Amino acid sequence: MAILHIENLHVSVAGKEILKGVTLDVEEGKTTALVGPNGHGKSTLLFALMGHPNYTVTEGSVTLDGQDVLSLSVDQRSKLGLFLAMQYPSEIPGVNSADFLKAAMNVRREKPMSLFQFYSKMQSAYKEMGIPFEMSTRNLNEGFSGGEKKRNEILQLKLLEPRIALLDEIDSGLDVDALQVVSGAIRDEQKKGRGFLVVSHYARLYDLISPDNVAVMVNGRIAVTGGPDLVQKIDTQGYEWIKTELGIPVEKEDVVVSIGTCATKEALKK
Amino acid sequence: MLTFIDKEIKDLELEVGAGETLTLRLAAFEFFSTANILIKVQNGGVFDGAFADFSPDGGKFNLRVELLGEGAKATWHYAGISNGDAQKVVDTSASHLARNTSADIAQYGITMDQSRLTFIGTSHIHQGMKGSATSQKEKIIVFDKGAVGKCSPILKIDENDVSASHSAIVGKLSDEHLFYMLSRGIELDTAKRLLTLGYLKPVLAYYEGELSDRILAKIEGGF
Numbered sequence: 001m002a003i004l005h006i007e008n009l010h011v012s013v014a015g016k017e018i019l020k021g022v023t024l025d026v027e028e029g030k031t032t033a034l035v036g037p038n039g040h041g042k043s044t045l046l047f048a049l050m051g052h053p054n055y056t057v058t059e060g061s062v063t064l065d066g067q068d069v070l071s072l073s074v075d076q077r078s079k080l081g082l083f084l085a086m087q088y089p090s091e092i093p094g095v096n097s098a099d100f101l102k103a104a105m106n107v108r109r110e111k112p113m114s115l116f117q118f119y120s121k122m123q124s125a126y127k128e129m130g131i132p133f134e135m136s137t138r139n140l141n142e143g144f145s146g147g148e149k150k151r152n153e154i155l156q157l158k159l160l161e162p163r164i165a166l167l168d169e170i171d172s173g174l175d176v177d178a179l180q181v182v183s184g185a186i187r188d189e190q191k192k193g194r195g196f197l198v199v200s201h202y203a204r205l206y207d208l209i210s211p212d213n214v215a216v217m218v219n220g221r222i223a224v225t226g227g228p229d230l231v232q233k234i235d236t237q238g239y240e241w242i243k244t245e246l247g248i249p250v251e252k253e254d255v256v257v258s259i260g261t262c263a264t265k266e267a268l269k270k
Numbered sequence: 271m272l273t274f275i276d277k278e279i280k281d282l283e284l285e286v287g288a289g290e291t292l293t294l295r296l297a298a299f300e301f302f303s304t305a306n307i308l309i310k311v312q313n314g315g316v317f318d319g320a321f322a323d324f325s326p327d328g329g330k331f332n333l334r335v336e337l338l339g340e341g342a343k344a345t346w347h348y349a350g351i352s353n354g355d356a357q358k359v360v361d362t363s364a365s366h367l368a369r370n371t372s373a374d375i376a377q378y379g380i381t382m383d384q385s386r387l388t389f390i391g392t393s394h395i396h397q398g399m400k401g402s403a404t405s406q407k408e409k410i411i412v413f414d415k416g417a418v419g420k421c422s423p424i425l426k427i428d429e430n431d432v433s434a435s436h437s438a439i440v441g442k443l444s445d446e447h448l449f450y451m452l453s454r455g456i457e458l459d460t461a462k463r464l465l466t467l468g469y470l471k472p473v474l475a476y477y478e479g480e481l482s483d484r485i486l487a488k489i490e491g492g493f
Contacts, residue, residue: 050453051452052449053445053449073452073458074452075453075454075455075458075461078453078455083453090444090446092450092451092465094465094467094469094471095465095467095468096468099464099467100456100464104454104455104456107455107456108455139468160454160455
């Protein structure tokens with residue numbers, strides 16, 4: 001089983017250091033929950049792993065199955081087996097969903113799929129995700145509701161079959177039914193042996209997908225790792241114990257961040 | 271319907287008679303014509319024009335539409351590219367010289383490499399031509415660093431009781447859109463091409479048969 005090995009990773013955004021030495025292993029076939037207060041670098045880690053150009057790695061290394069990830073372009077990282085499900089997927093005008101999916105699936109194969117193969121795969125994925133198949137003819141994410149976009153992220157995960165999937169607040173903006181569909185799909189993919197690194201603020205998602213490990217990100221570093229019981233502890237006690245038990249002061253945000261914005265981005269505006 | 275391809279596109283003056291419809295379809299694959307085309311539209315006549323342009327050369331193409339009779343209508347849709355070091359200008363103007371006339375101009379372009387693409391044109395509603403409507407929509411995507419796009423749709427309105435609108439957008443492909451596509455394993459060139467498909471494809475609606483296939487092949491094949 002491959003391991004995504006992150007070693008002493010430092011990442012800056014617009015000249016400000018957000019990650020200050022993250023060391024973490026994510027194993028294929030296992031699910032790691034990544035939790036921590038807002039603005040401490042969880043999303044930054046996911047975007048930096050995927051290679052977003054705004055996130056500059058200044059130090060450290062990342063390997064997947066021994067292969068250097070940081071020297072790869074974004075599309076190469078995807079082909080190597082990384083997948084990022086975004087909190088706010090882009091709406092892309094003019095790009096038809098089916099054309100997009102076909103292109104993304106074909107880059108992983110030596111020979112392009114037959115149209116029949118493609119449509120049958122697509123049809124069953126749409127069905128499993130509870131998305132009407134007609135939406136495959138619509139522009140990518142355009143006019144989709146928040147919940148539809150999240151389902152569409154997991155739909156892509158199913159079709160692209162990554163080794164390690166990074167999920168950034170996949171449960172935000174989902175109603176109860178959609179949460180069941182999304183978490184059910186994640187459980188299916190867990191059974192297929194995929195690895196997950198899952199960022200969420202809610203114990204409810206973790207209850208549904210049963211992570212194997214939990215990592216707590218504080219001040220741009222992994223402050224503590226442990227078993228699933230950590231999620232319950234944080235859900236009931238918050239993050240104060242990090243300071244009292246571990247002696248790590250939790251840097252407070254000095255900006256008010258409203259729901260639906262990225263805390264790191266907001267903090268950088270200051 | 272009149273269809274001209276590449277070198278067949280030449281200086282031209284056409285009159286659309288009262289109540290008649292003229293459909294003009296231009297397509298350029300190998301050669302960009304620096305033709306001057308003048309269309310005169312009489313009472314209730316309709317001019318319906320489209321130009322799909324994938325030619326590599328530069329120069330200035332000029333279309334002028336004169337709406338001479340009451341109720342005359344014109345629509346024009348251009349979709350094309352400039353590449354290499356071509357300096358390409360598409361100049362499209364409409365003159366409203368009668369009441370209740372309408373003109374609808376839409377031009378979409380992609381400028382690549384070191385080339386320069388310019389959309390210009392004036393829509394002029396003359397004094398007394400009440401009830402007329404004119405619109406110009408121009409949009410250019412700048413694909414590469416060295417490429418330049420310029421849009422300047424001009425409105426000249428000498429009458430109050432009319433409707434007129436113009437819009438000009440020049441921009442590069444969105445980094446967030448590109449990142450999203452790349453993160454799914456799609457290579458940069460393919461991602462750029464997919465992002466432009468939806469932008470150029472609407473012109474296909476104006477073409478049929480073999481010519482439509484040829485244009486689609488150009489759009490999907492990356493020009």
